[in-house]
Amino acid sequence: MTPGARISAAIEILNTMADGVPAEQALTRWARGSRYAGSKDRAAVRDHVFDVLRQRRLAAHLGGGDTGRALMIGVLRAQGIDLAPLFNGQGHAPLPLSDAEATAPNAPSDMATLWNLPDWIIPLFQASLGADAEAVAQALQSRAPISVRVNTAQATVADVAEALAEAGIETRTNDLCTTALTVTEGERKLRNSDSYLHGDIELQDAASQAVVASLPDAERMLDYCAGGGGKALAMAARRDATVFAHDIDPRRMVDLPARADRAGATVRQVTTDELDGAGPFDVVLCDAPCSGSGSWRRSPEGKWTFTAGRLEELTQIQDKILDHSATLTAKSGTLAYATCSVLHSENEDRAAAFLARNPDWTQVFTKRFQVDAHGDGFFTAHFKRR
Template sequence: MTPGARVAAAADLLDDILGGAPAEKALTGWARGHRFAGSKDRAAIRDLVYDALRRRRSLAALGGAETGRGLMIGLARESGHDAALLFDGVGYGPAPLSEAEAEAGRAPLDGPEALDCPDWLWPDLQDSLGADAAAALAALRERAPVHLRVNTRRTTVDEAQAQLAAAGTDTRRHPLSATALEVVTGARRLRADPAVLSGALEFQDAASQAVSDLVPLPEGGRLLDYCAGGGGKTLAIGARVKGHFVAHDAAPRRMADLPARAARAGLAVHCAAPDALAAEAPFDTVLVDAPCSGSGSWRRDPQGKWTLDPARLDELTALQDEILVAACGHVAQGGSLCYVTCSLLARENEERIAAFLSAMPGWTCRAQHRFTPADGGDGFFFALLGRDVDTTQG
């Protein structure tokens, strides 16, 4: 496919996505319907679509319209290209610019438009992040880096880097975690890398690894991952400390491949049904990686930035409160409850901790930490809550 044909395909896909189609579903459907497109074409079109979604507001301003075609015109102009040369109507490329399109477009306005943030959310992000808000949002406009976690039960960081380099993938250490590597070149071939398939490496964002590093667990202790999802944080914790690991999720299908991944990593993780948790309790540590807006990872899922609304945010904060109260009942006296979100919003983070402490006597907040995309990974919030020892017993 020519560059113009790729732009035309991306513009059509964006129209579907702007109309409400999930981005991944639209891209998968396009690939199935266009078997002639090679892997490089599919990757290039995916990149165009996601670049446009990350920068939807600013590109619409530059391109003069919030349509697939307008976003592609805006992307060309942002890149310093003459859009008229790309939109030339040759072959399967996009039709030539109309006179109105050639004259339309302007520089995005400072603030939420230039930072590609919904207007309603901008005050919340400013209140939540203060002086760091602009830098965090600027980072969310870019593609997410590819990070790997080295499983130090299987290999060392130096050995992993050498093995990857020999196979054509260059990496560098990431400052957020001692086990984190950032892929510099050769990212697309990693899915088939033997080190990944063997459990020596896992795909995991560096900030997610840093959060896992903060989760306390005594050697041989018991940990419950209450909202486990794929279980990546449990695997990271299990790589640094021996213990008994139990995973739970309200949608068990999310944990489908966790036992196999754990076995490859040299760990045993028990996936427990909801009605079995009472028998497994209590735990030294309960990790709650709560459902959230995902605002810290919007460069990976930029569509979420535009579909979130105040009503959905209210639903999420209510759910977070419910989950915290339910999970804390599984913590042993003197144990730890870790609350984690991949959100940048204080409404999902500090305010939820304050609400929990107000409603649940006997708990204290021992530590809090925030990571933003400007730190080089996804945005995360971590709070360590402690359950006081009941000295009246025994």
């Protein structure tokens, strides 16, 4: 596909999304109907679509509308790209710009457009992040770093970095966690690399790795909201722990056995019915369902579909998860709470509410990870019984 044809494909997908189709579904639908598109073409089209989602308000302003064509014009204009060679009508490229489209509007001045956030959530960002609010909002408009966790039970960070370099994948160490390598070149080669196929690495954000690294060593550890099981695998890499994984929807863990086998790890899956009988655990990690606001640059559609009502629902779910997890924690054990959210209401407020409901517990550790070039936005807090 030519660069112009990729723009046309992105416009088509954005128009499909305007009818209410989620981004991933729209991308999959297009890919199935476009067998001629190679892997590089699909990746480039995906990048275009996600660039728009990260900067939708700015793209609409600079493109003069909300259609797929206007949004692509706007986001390319924001990136300083010359539009004429891409919009030339040749082959499968979009038609040339009209006189109105060719006239760039004035730069925006309102906060919502500059920050690319829904109006209602801006006060929450300001209250939660203070002087860092603008920097975080700006960071969420760029692509996220790609990081891997080195499975130190099988390999050293230095050896993995060397092996990846030989495979054409350049990396750098990451300040957030000693097991993390951030990919600087060749990220699309990762899944076919020997390091990945042999279980020496797992794709995992560096801040997410740091959350697990902050946990104390223990014999029995539970990943309460395991999802795909990335944190459970990180726990299991310690080798001195028996690790359990639970998720209310076991289908999310369907790939966990194969990943654990590849990593030479053992993770015992526990159903909701079995959970109470499987405890107590020395460490219980609750990576609770949340807004995902700390990872919106990876899933940018989320910031446009998220609502105040959903935030209220999530805080109630988070409270229930913490209360149940407390009953699963051994008397001298550690209960750890985490979210990939930057919002105070999902983080510090939930910790304070838990302590207010449970005066026999105390908070012994807390840390925030901001959205930056190293990793996503995370929050974690550890609790122990007095």
